Amino acid sequence: MVEQRAPALDDVDRRILSELSADGRMSVTAVAEKVHISRAHAYSRISRLTGDGVLTRFTALIDPAKAGLKSSAYVTLKVRQHSWRALKETLQAIPEVHHIALVGGDFDVILLVRAQDNLDLRRVIFDKLQSMDGVLDTQTFLVFEDIDTR
Structure with missing residues (x-):
């Protein structure tokens, strides 16, 4: 098994990940505004984080009991x-x-x-x-x- 190195993350990457963890449906424009970078820069960063496998998927958090899983x-x-x-x-x-x-x-x-x-x-x-x-x-x-x- 080949060990994969984790990509280097800077403060901007961590702030983007934090925002998307809080709301995975957040638009790129909203992420850019919250992180204080341009929309193009946010799009580029999110694409890189996805390509590097840091962002693996965008998902909704579901309340299991309310979804019938009691x-x-x-x-x-x-x-x-x-x-x-x-x-x-x-x-x-x-x-x-x-x-x-x-x-x-x-x-x-x-x-x-x-x-x-x-x-x-x-x-x-x-x-x-x-x-x-x-x-x-x-x-x-x-x-x-x-x-x-x-």
Whole structure:
């Protein structure tokens, strides 16, 4: 695996990223005004940040409960050695899995799972996650309250 170097970011880049993190629908003109640069300069910077992979996508933040996903849990997985690549693709195909992280420590993977209710969450954990080839053990941590820090 080739290690990729992170592109150098200056203060203008960081301010652009901050503005777009707060409102991904912000126009280039609005970003330029907030950061105090020209529209052409903002467009150029945003294009470079996107091309460099710093900006990976523009998205909307959704309140899961209001969107009908009233049950959430962090689920940790212990996995069989060398099964990560295949497992990652299978996990990405599960619509209820909203975030996947390969981590170090007492477990190997942590997932954010969002479901319609506890019965649906149970189905995802027992029927999908625990039965996956390569998964040795799971542990579930129910989410009682979500707080968005952005």
